[in-house]
Amino acid sequence: xxxxxxxxxxxxxxxxxxxxxxxxxxxxxxxxxxxxxxxxxxxxxxxxxxxxxxxxxxxxxxxxxxxxxxxxxxxxxxxxxxxxxxxxxxxxxxxxxxxxxxxxxxxxxxxxxxxxxxxxxxxxxxxxxxxxxxxxxxxxxxxxxxxxxxxxxxxxxxxxxxxxxxxxxxxxxxxxxxxxxxxxxxxxxxxxxxxxxxxxxxxxxxxxxxxxxxxxxxxxxxxxxxxxxxxxxxxxxxxxxxxxxxxxxxxxxxxxxxxxxxxxxxxxxxxxxxxxxxxxxxxxxxx
Amino acid sequence: xxxxxxxxxxxxxxxxxxxxxxxxxxxxxxxxxxxxxxxxxxxxxxxxxxxxxxxxxxxxxxxxxxxxxxxxxxxxxxxxxxxxxxxxxxxxxxxxxxxxxxxxxxxxxxxxxxxxxxxxxxxxxxxxxxxxx
Amino acid sequence: xxxxxxxxxxxxxxxxxxxxxxxxxxxxxxxxxxxxxxxxxxxxxxxxxxxxxxxxxxxxxxxxxxxxxxxxxxxxxxxxxxxxxxxxxxxxxxxxxxxxxxxxxxxxxxxxxxxxxxxxxxxxxxxxxxxxxxxxxxxxxxxxxxxxxxxxxxxxxxxxxxxxxxxxxxxxxxxxxxxxxxxxxxxxxxxxxxxxxxxxxxxxxxxxxxxxxxxxxxxxxxxxxxx
Numbered sequence: 001x002x003x004x005x006x007x008x009x010x011x012x013x014x015x016x017x018x019x020x021x022x023x024x025x026x027x028x029x030x031x032x033x034x035x036x037x038x039x040x041x042x043x044x045x046x047x048x049x050x051x052x053x054x055x056x057x058x059x060x061x062x063x064x065x066x067x068x069x070x071x072x073x074x075x076x077x078x079x080x081x082x083x084x085x086x087x088x089x090x091x092x093x094x095x096x097x098x099x100x101x102x103x104x105x106x107x108x109x110x111x112x113x114x115x116x117x118x119x120x121x122x123x124x125x126x127x128x129x130x131x132x133x134x135x136x137x138x139x140x141x142x143x144x145x146x147x148x149x150x151x152x153x154x155x156x157x158x159x160x161x162x163x164x165x166x167x168x169x170x171x172x173x174x175x176x177x178x179x180x181x182x183x184x185x186x187x188x189x190x191x192x193x194x195x196x197x198x199x200x201x202x203x204x205x206x207x208x209x210x211x212x213x214x215x216x217x218x219x220x221x222x223x224x225x226x227x228x229x230x231x232x233x234x235x236x237x238x239x240x241x242x243x244x245x246x247x248x249x250x251x252x253x254x255x256x257x258x259x260x261x262x263x264x265x266x267x268x269x270x271x272x273x274x275x276x277x278x279x280x281x282x283x284x285x286x287x
Numbered sequence: 288x289x290x291x292x293x294x295x296x297x298x299x300x301x302x303x304x305x306x307x308x309x310x311x312x313x314x315x316x317x318x319x320x321x322x323x324x325x326x327x328x329x330x331x332x333x334x335x336x337x338x339x340x341x342x343x344x345x346x347x348x349x350x351x352x353x354x355x356x357x358x359x360x361x362x363x364x365x366x367x368x369x370x371x372x373x374x375x376x377x378x379x380x381x382x383x384x385x386x387x388x389x390x391x392x393x394x395x396x397x398x399x400x401x402x403x404x405x406x407x408x409x410x411x412x413x414x415x416x417x418x419x420x
Numbered sequence: 421x422x423x424x425x426x427x428x429x430x431x432x433x434x435x436x437x438x439x440x441x442x443x444x445x446x447x448x449x450x451x452x453x454x455x456x457x458x459x460x461x462x463x464x465x466x467x468x469x470x471x472x473x474x475x476x477x478x479x480x481x482x483x484x485x486x487x488x489x490x491x492x493x494x495x496x497x498x499x500x501x502x503x504x505x506x507x508x509x510x511x512x513x514x515x516x517x518x519x520x521x522x523x524x525x526x527x528x529x530x531x532x533x534x535x536x537x538x539x540x541x542x543x544x545x546x547x548x549x550x551x552x553x554x555x556x557x558x559x560x561x562x563x564x565x566x567x568x569x570x571x572x573x574x575x576x577x578x579x580x581x582x583x584x585x586x587x588x589x590x591x592x593x594x595x596x597x598x599x600x601x602x603x604x605x606x607x608x609x610x611x612x613x614x615x616x617x618x619x620x621x622x623x624x625x626x627x628x629x630x631x632x633x634x635x636x637x638x639x640x641x642x643x644x645x646x647x
Contacts, residue, residue, distance in 0.1 A: 013520045013559035014407040040535045040554035044413040045360065048379035050309040054582070055416065058535025080409055151326075151361035156373075165366050191326040191361030195414035197406060199393050200357055203330045228407045236405065395528045403528055404521035408557055411524065411531035419532070 001126070003117075004069040005033035006062060008081040009041050015078070015228035017272020021257035022077045022119055024271070028264045029127045029135065033075055036065055044080045045195075046087045053101050059088035060102040064110035073115045075122065077257065079227035083152035083160065085116040090159045118153070118162070119257065120170045120226065129177040136178040136263035143180040143283075145259065146220035147171035148211065150230045151191040165189065171224065171256055178263035183220040187211040192233040208237040209248070216249050221283055224256040231255060235277045252280030297345025304342055308380040312342040314370045321364035321374050327357035335364050335374055342377060355381040356392045356418060379417075386420045393418035428494040439492060445472055446487040449500075459502025465489045468572030471544065473579075474498035484542050484576050504575040506586040509593070518597040520559025527590045530556050532583035539577035539587050545570050549577045549587050556590050562602055564594035 011019035023033050040058050047055030063085060066074040076082050092099045093112030103109055123132060149168050157165040166189065172182045190211055193204030212234065215223055225231050235253040242248045258271045262284060273281055305311060315336075322334035331354040333341070341349040355378050364374040385391075393414050403411075427438045430448060437452040446460065461467035470487035475497045487500060509526035516522050523530060530553060539549035552567035568591035577587040615621070631639070 008409070009412075009554075009558040010407040010409045011558075038551060040550060041412060041531075041533060041557050043416065043535065044409045045416050047416075048360065048373075048376045049307045049383045050376075051307060052383070054534050054536060057537075058533075061535060061537075078409070080413065151359075151363065155362040155366045157366065189363075191359050191363065193326065194359040194361065195410050195417060196327070196357065196359050197410055198398055198402060198414040199418055200327070200330055203327055203357060203359070206329065207326060229409050229413075232405075232407050232410070398528065400525065404525050408520065408524065408531050408559075411528060412533075412557070415529075415532045 001030060002032045002034050003071050003073050003075050003122075004066050005035050006039055006042070006066070006074055006076040006081060006085065007035060008076060008078040010228040011078060015231065015255070017258060017275050018077060018226075018228060018231075018255040021255060021261040021266070021271045024266045025257050025260040025264055026075075026119060026122065028261075028266060029123070029132065031122060031126065034069070036062070036069065036074075038065065042076075042081045042084045043088075044084060046084050053098065053105070056088045056091065056098070056102060057105060059084050060092060060110065061106055061108070063089055063092070063112075063114050063116075064106060064108040066114045067110055072113065073117050075117055075119060077119050077226055079150060079152040079225075080229065082116060082118050082226075087159050089114060089116055118226070120174065121162075123174055123260075124170055129173055132174070132177045132260075133179075136260075138179075138263050138265045140178055140180040140259075140263055144183050144219050144221045145175050145180045146183040146185055146215035146218070146223045147175060147188055147256070148215075148223050148225045148230060148234070148253075149189050150225065150227050151189070151194070152227060154189055171226075174256065174260065175224070178260060180259065180263075183215060183218045185214045185218045185220065187214045192230045194229060194233070197229075197233055204233050205237055205241060205244075208234055209241050209245070212238070212241075212251055213248075216251055220251060222259070222280060223251060223253045224259055225253065226256055238278055250278050252276060252278045252283055254280055297347060300347050300350075301342065301345045303384065304377065304380045307383055308373070308376040310373050310376050310380075312339055312372070312377060314372050315339040315343060315368075316370055318369060320367050320369060324363045324367050326359050326361045326363065327354070330357045335378070338381070339372075339374065339377070342381075350381055350384060352381075354378070355385075358382075360417060382417065389420045391418060391420040395419070428492055428496075430492050430495075431497045433499045434497070441492070443492055444488055445474075445485065445490050445492055445496075445498060446470055448492045449487065459500045460488070463488045466572060468574035469502060471501045471574035471576045472498055473501060473576070482542070484544050486544050486572075486574065489544075501576065501579055504579045506575060506578055506589055507584075508586070508589050511593075513596050513600050516597060516601070518561050518601040522597065523556055523559065523561070523590065523593065526593060527556075527585070529583065529585050530590055533557060533585060534583050536582060538580040538582070542576045542580050544574060544576060545572060547571060552591060552594075553585065553587055556594060561594045561597050564591055565598035565602075568592075568595060 007019050039062055043058045089112050154162050154165045154168050163170045175182050193207040196203045231253055238250050261271045319336045322328055322336040325335050328334055333352050333354050338354050358378045360375050362375050426441045428441050430437055430439055439448040439451045459470050461469035465486055472485055472487040474483050477495050533553050537550045543549050548567055552564045555563035571588050571591055573588045
């Protein structure tokens, strides 16, 4: 099965590990991702002002281009890209005025027929958790993993239609399927502070400390996410938090696809595990 | 407050915010669920509930708060509002009114080099879109 | 009468002129009495100094061209944009690494791109400007270098950018990074330099040096010319 794929800017540089492990894992599960021939940044954030059409132009162009490929779907793994593509698609589908404006500007005739999908959905719905259980031959038994969704994947539920916005479980189901142990904690849909890393650093430090402490208090040994900005904030901030609070316990922050790739016994060096601030390899080598 | 309520400026402000956000702040019943959930609540000068009240009253000070800039548009307020108000859109309207007049808080030249060269570029793109004019 | 038909009406910065049909914008402006001190360079479409914007009645779209290459048309409203102030970083290429971080360090505004595509629309070289900015945003320096190779730095893209990006300066940084740090050194060039150093061409050069003007002219006229 081949599906068009939109990697997103960050996955071509800073989050290459997410790109490589997504392609690698899905290939091992029989799904080939074919990158769109030409794409730009999706815009990263959905414009919340009703009169801001220009903020949707890039995502609309990407969707219109995806409609020219076969498959009717567009896979994207970065939570921001997924959020923007899905919401802009929702607008084009349901808001005729916006649809006309965007199409007039782009000189396209796109009506929202593409379905943006996330690899978590592909794992559950297209591949199936049983098939994954079978193919995940590496023994991850005893590895305690906390799943972190953040904000962009699940909210707003009416448009994202992804999973329960207060208590999503799709990542946990995958973790169980590959044989690791799920750790329940309270902060899995809390925001990490997002782009405030550039404006209000303290906010991000505070949020990250809350989220990580909550997970480690429940015994988590690793956190997984699908968002490169969550990954960065949760990972990079730990050294700074440790400097302020000597009792702070560091914890590796991985992409869920890296863990999946590990379980599917992809070559470790293909997963980008060496690119994290808190090195996950000592933990995973034993796994 | 009574003066603010009757002034033309404040009525215009309410209308302007309504138009940009597509939301009716008057639906808010001041329960405070948004404030209790808010990501930035501890850093904000006025909690989301208070900002909502200021918009209801047409208090133009709502345009000069730190709160709207600290908002990370995580949408948890929107998701939990029992009155179905998309509070994040109201916060965005306050930002957008400022940004369209050139008032911004994220200035490219002032981002520390350590962050500028380390953060994933999506942080810059999203930060610029939400916080720079 | 015949002569009358061969004249076209143009409006330079709003002022009406009749100029002969078939002139380039640059020649038409000179015909109308303008003298170029700036905004004119090679007159051959390479230097990018004479970026011009124009409109035609009944068409809302802004059109562009190089004044030295674009022919005047009847009822053209035009002006030149010989200079556009640009954010231009200074750096020591030797000290830089060819990474996304380098691009963002000098031009963080690159990430403000809205994907509006106006830069590509306006580029007189027909470059895919938006696409190379997209490549810059994801740190693909090689792609920026290739896509922007024919850029003549006229600055029209920057004049249209709502995100205030100076695309051509981002691109030249990428091309410099590519040329200095990514592209492998040209083997044929290294080989030729070796040959010159080893004196392979000394004899031929000596022969040329001893020729008189007439002989040199004859030789020059008979040289191989690229088609």
